[in-house]
Amino acid sequence: MSRLKSGLAMLVIAVVAVVGVGCSSPDEGQNSAPVQINLPDGRSVTVNGTPKRIVTLGGQWTDVALSFGVTPVGYYDGIKLQSGTTPPWFGDKLNDVPLLNPNEEIVAEVAKLKPDLILAPGFASMAGGFEALAKLAPTIDKISGEQIDPWQDMVTLMGTILHQPDKAKEIINGVDEKISSIKEEYPGLEGKTYAFAYIYGSDQISVLGDESDGAAKLFSSLGLKIAPRLVRESTKTGQPRIQISAENLPWLNADLLVIAASTPQLQKRFEGLPGYKNLSSSKKGANSMLSTVQITGLNEPSPNSIPFAFDQMKPALAAASQK
Template sequence: MNARPRSTAKAPVPSSRRGVLFAGAALASGAALTLAGCGSDKKSDKQDSAKDTTSAAAGAFPVTVAGQPGSLTVKSAPKRVAAYGNGRDTDLALALGAPLVLASRNSSFADGRSPWARPGSDVTLADSTDGLPLEKIAAARPDLILAADDYALQDDFAKLKAIAPTLGVKSGIGKDTWDVMAQRAGEALGQRAKADQLVAQVKAKIAQVRTEHPELAGKTFTFGPVTAGQVYTISSPADASAIFFSQLGMTLAPQVTKLPASSTPGRAQISSERLDLLEADVLILTYPNPKDQAAFEKGALFRNLKAVKRGSYIALDFKTAIAVAFPSVLSIPYGLDSAVPQLVKAVAAA
């Protein structure tokens, strides 16, 4: 699973521009998935929401959106939008009905498109594996660039802004919550009211799933990627993936929260001799390919885990793992629909 983020904590940068999401254990950092939008000033957010929704409803331009590394001003309704950064910029452009002309190729998927957000064939896909594809972005002649999901934004912003007004981040690279990302994209596109509606719908779906499955409440879980024999586990309750499961009432197993962090904040590496640290009511692992999965699942230490023996182990497919690790208004419903039936089955065996 190709992960996009380059850590804001000066972690080693993988060879590709986005890094390897789970192969390098680089999950989205911070509370990227939250019902309440924690980490933001709720009072000021509500004030901004009321003001911006009124402006967007009136179709008022120019619109100025404050942010980092710099603010942007959109003088008129965008007619050609480039969704650079990673998959969530594309998710938001499609969800908000933007006139998308260029999207960043999502290298987590063979055809560069996620199953929940698939730009049409008329949209140019820009591959950022070998660096910022400035020529391709410029050739698309965008009048707005969405780049809030670009983990190299500090380096890219000035170059992108020279092509067109560019939407950056609010709180910091990799720190904005999924709902804040949606709202800011909505502001830039003059679609704040629609963004608020989408956010409300997703939050309602999360709440509905939790209500329908009270059996998940209080169950512990561990979750992480396995690649080439290396095992990682989410160790921070503030990680986007951990929050995804916790919003369903589940709790990150306490023993993993005490583990020392790896080079990527929020996750720890587990030695092959200490797989017992992964024990929980539900054990969730994901693999970048079937070969890695088959090799790992043959191991005696893995097969002897209590969760595995009783049937409370989930091999979460890579697509779903991406959906929950990089949450957006489009990926979260996909993740819920895919993961919840598996969680229910695993909990029944616990």
Template sequence: MNRDSRILRRSLGAVAGGLLALVLVGCGSGATKGGGDATAAGQADPGAFPVTVETQFGSATIPKAPQRVVALGWSDQDAALALGVKPVAIVKTEDSFKNGVGPWAEQALGDARPQVLDTTDGYPIEKIAALRPDLILAVQSGMTSADYDKLSKIAPTVGYLKGRTTYGTPWQEQTELIGKALGRGKEATQAIAAVDQSLAQDAAKYPQLKGKSFVYAYPQPSNGRMVLYTDARTKVLEQVGLTLDPVVSSAPKLNSFSNALSMEHLGSLTSQALLVWYGTPENQQQLESNPVFKGLPAVTSGAYLPVNRTLAQASSAPSVLSIPWSADQILPALAKSLH
């Protein structure tokens, strides 16, 4: 199930070579089979432990380099993998993901096989405890105070920072927090810099994107509206020069990560580029057959990009591994139609 589908339900009722070479430095070939010890390539930064990480619900003190990491955030495993640590368990995001990770993380995962936890009905506390973790990551998560109380009794638990919303941690901060918890702050800084450099190179490669307006949306026919995103996925696109269309900010606020536009006002989506991900093929067919939708500027100019579930997952929870992969899927297609 895509992250957005689950959050909305609760709220409303191969990686670029340069980066991969950096984040996989020193990765070993050891596997994590059936919940075995995490493979931790390389070494922690000198003097990194013990370390205390202060987050929204309390502090987590990690006495030494963790060997059995459980990643409960939606892309926390990406950050850990990028820093050379292979978790013993991760959360289920998409049924189609082989070994539980997106295609952008498969090389970093290697032959490790973490247990994939279904958190649809909450965190499976007994299963997590049975894994005997020495660190639980829940940075890009919907963890509550009650969840934290249970999880922190099992192992030091690193959630999101005070003041952040659920699933609302910027990818840079996520990487920094996880890097600190793993004792790999230097590698985290390098990984963030590599992604920033990659996006800067994309901006230079596709100058036609600069200043062009865009909307990233999700149709909800049953509710008669379009969800217009304002979260991390739009921030990444802004980093390469695109500009979020004013229609998004003027639409009524839906939740912490999106606004909503009534289908009656579909014609107001006059942005130069339009990205839409769909929960079902039927939703896509219904929207694309709408005469108003067909006449939108982005659609008539060819700057409309239907986003599949894999790409939607990658962009909705961007990470140091998924961002370059997503950029390769999105930017060339948009640049081709934007002049």
């Protein structure tokens, strides 16, 4: 049996393949060996054999599955439901796959798909629903104590469940190489500051202030650091993302500004605010205004969303890297 144990910070993997006495070869035995996952909530989930009918109730897991060449039999994606737009990093691989809506009879809909594995981050709080899902097939909620599960841990876990650990390493290395190539292309980013924000109301802006956040780790991999004022406010409030009003616009002063608005009207209003043109990033041409779909690729990073999002940001990254 392969055993996986989730720690508070990251998924810790200790693979102990035990092939029982029988007529199967070692390779066959390993490919069918059960995998036990010990989750942060105290539950232990065992996956027998290699799953063939996987349901992914979260964009990160959907992308991880697709990275392994596995098309889920059903999936939930919040951005797709809200905007009607499929994240572009999925390509056309989900065109014929049912999109599940958690506001409807999701347990019944999942049951129709006859899954042998359900990946459902964040669904543990669904009253009665999570237990019902768990009766259909092995069901995995969050695999870490972090707000957003680290994508590398998700890939590693999927590789273990599918008995493809080498493929998992290949996927992770591929993303790391992409990040390294961007860092090499823009060495001037080292030590520069950034602000990462989302405008969701006429006077409501959510801003990242915690360096341990999943999105922050991506920026850190490029040598960037959160603007000090935002870190101080996050530390003071104890919140990884702080809420500010338009009058606090100067708090976003940094070498790079990466931001999205929930509507085009809010974006236009934001760009017309007094002081917007005085931001360091505005003067350098280092503002990256992303769509809600695009910024999700950073907020919920996954193997294909990371390269996509960074490619959208390249003009701003180039400007920010200048002295």
